[in-house]
Amino acid sequence: MVKKKTVAPASPRGSKSGGKGARANIRMYRQGFGDCFLITLPRKTSGAYRILIDCGVLLGTDDAEAKMIRVAEDIVKVSGGHIDIVVATHQHWDHLSGFIQASDIFAKLTVGEVWVAWTEDPRDDLANELRQERAQALTALRMSAAAMTMAGDTAGASEIDNLLGFYGATRGASTADALDAVMKMGKLRFCRPADEPTQLKDAAAKVYVLGPPHDAKLIRKTLPSARDPDTYGVAANQLSDNVTAALLPNDAATPFSDLRAIPLALTRGMEFFRAHYWGPGEDAPDWRRIDTAWLDGASELALALDGATNNTSLVLAIELKGGDVLLFVADAQVGNWISWGDLSWKVGGDEMTGPDLLARTIFYKVGHHGSSNATLRANGLAMMKNLSIAAIPVDHQMALRKGWDRIPLQELTEALKSTAKTGVIRSDETPSRAITGVSATDLYFDISI
Template identity: 50%
Template structure:
């Protein structure tokens, strides 16, 4: 497979429909005055597992044969076998392809499956020279809303660590598994964290750019492509809108009521002042001790006979007071997703490459309020969505990360969808509907079956897609 892919790469890899000069080619031709090139963009999606890592190559207009390289994220979910080896392979490939220099590095948000490679493959990452680093405004330490969100996040993580410990003491195995799975997104299980990964990213430049949707589009020198920032919204209300509402089915799959505000409904037992425990701590006896201590035969005689642990576990209340921990963890996870930096890259001819990271409902909805003045004309977020030809599917194809009517159905020119998902790993993590079947069907219909998943071979009809064990690459 790898040998075949290399042979294909050696030949011109421009899609068939563009080489033949069909209407599709004419509608996406480069603009007047642009030097002739055999491609307008190449997008490589790495196949490291359930996580995001993309390398984009844009041709230069200044005569240089070296492309303008953009790297977006580099991570894989905890639980992936031998993650350091695979992430080093990914970063080593990027170093080799780029000659050890990336013009722009974008880290979209603080989740392990998007950032882990920056610590797991640090030795390889250290070999990579970076021109610019872009982060979302939500990572700007001088931004007031960032300060508020970071403070809440710190309190929540401390509370969740405490809740996890108490679940373990109470013997609540299901609760421990669920809560641990969510905390893994912040890299907490292995000692190194997403904050460590972001520190390594920031160290690549003296001054990162903290991006806002109100920023004017950027056209780097020497290329004929523009970068628009669509999200995250600098709006707390929109950030907290995670799920589709019951009254308006904005996404595919089931409509769910939005989560309450970040710390609400999370269980007062996880706060500093705990007043809602079923019993005061001085009267509590840990479950494991009460079950085994010989001097506490009273409990076995009066409470556990004839209890069958296999069928009567539901009668236990010792960990019920911790039920809010999972709610809090889900809210923390989803709010972090909704701070995703969303980038739209406009190619010559107006076509858009959309990289939505893990943006969820509120982030998507905010794009409709975005507008910029470009060459004397107003460009709106809706204009960009209508012209999307490549969509990096949000949050690995989950139910609340791709809008329907105001999202995918507006992408009238969609040619390719890329889903960085490993369904087998998602099932192990208890995320059995990742990717959502209904969304995958809609993507296949809209993108004419050019849907690339890292956990599946490329469609047999797609000769224009390079397939390697380490990546997919498509050329426009």
């Protein structure tokens, strides 16, 4: 369990990675609204085995590049310039931006392997289908945001733009560019839940791939339903079936082809439309107008796309010596979580299941910055009977700037505090009391297991 050592949370230095006697050290960086975790495991011989999971910060973060350069410099320093595994969980800017923003620093690293989900495999038909859907949805949403702006709906356009921010860009780069940069850092592996557990070379740890499921329906299932209301709180936006269907190919939600659509505001200055639709006044009679009502579902489509991308998250359970588990779920949402209940592996003649790994979890990287639909209740947190520390990478002030006032969700935060025996850590807060095995600087938290 957690190392029995109390370190002042505001210590200017923080504990050394992989301190003496520790089975693992987890460094959670505090760059803002985004994920970046450096895991250090002792080797059986000498030295340390290191895994880097994601490295990014939300688009619009103040001094984002400088922050990510500082994080990258620390990663290079503490790792001695070598990372055994770099994990890129999914295509969102707040998980990958650092690989672009601090590319010169990351170029100093040598990397053994790069792990990504099967959803990035060009040889996988379902992966290709999902990528095509994402590309089509992004194109439609960018055009929708532009049309809303032209029609004077700046609030609607801003809402969509905030969600599109998860896909980049800076210096002309997109999230896809960031992922491509990561995938070139080392030997590439596409991870699937069907894979056998990976015994790490020269380290007393085993890694299980829990998600994403190879199931399009589960990937599109991002929110709870009346039949499966297994999350904390009530999602702020419940998607209707027709909106979820908008993620399917050949969507016919808009009345005209994108190539034939004309922004509403432009028609005011076009003679044909003024003569036939607008008339002599500023406003046309309702029955004569071709309006932007077809854009009403754009915000819901943006949320559906965001959720579906989150649900492609690569989820890893790292089993330490003795059977305790470190659980990293990235931004996995409802369908991804549900799929773990059916997983099982044969290990040394015994069976290990997804629920077994949850029951053994002592460290939980809280899903999607503590949002309402990224931690299941009965089939998730309630199963973590041995949970010691929960870590939430979040910046609530940044969330408020984006209009996401329920991140992190208070009900979930309270449930985590009731479950985690040692404590709950938020990257945007320095604890007011000392937490066993945890130290803090302004750049990171170190958690010694």
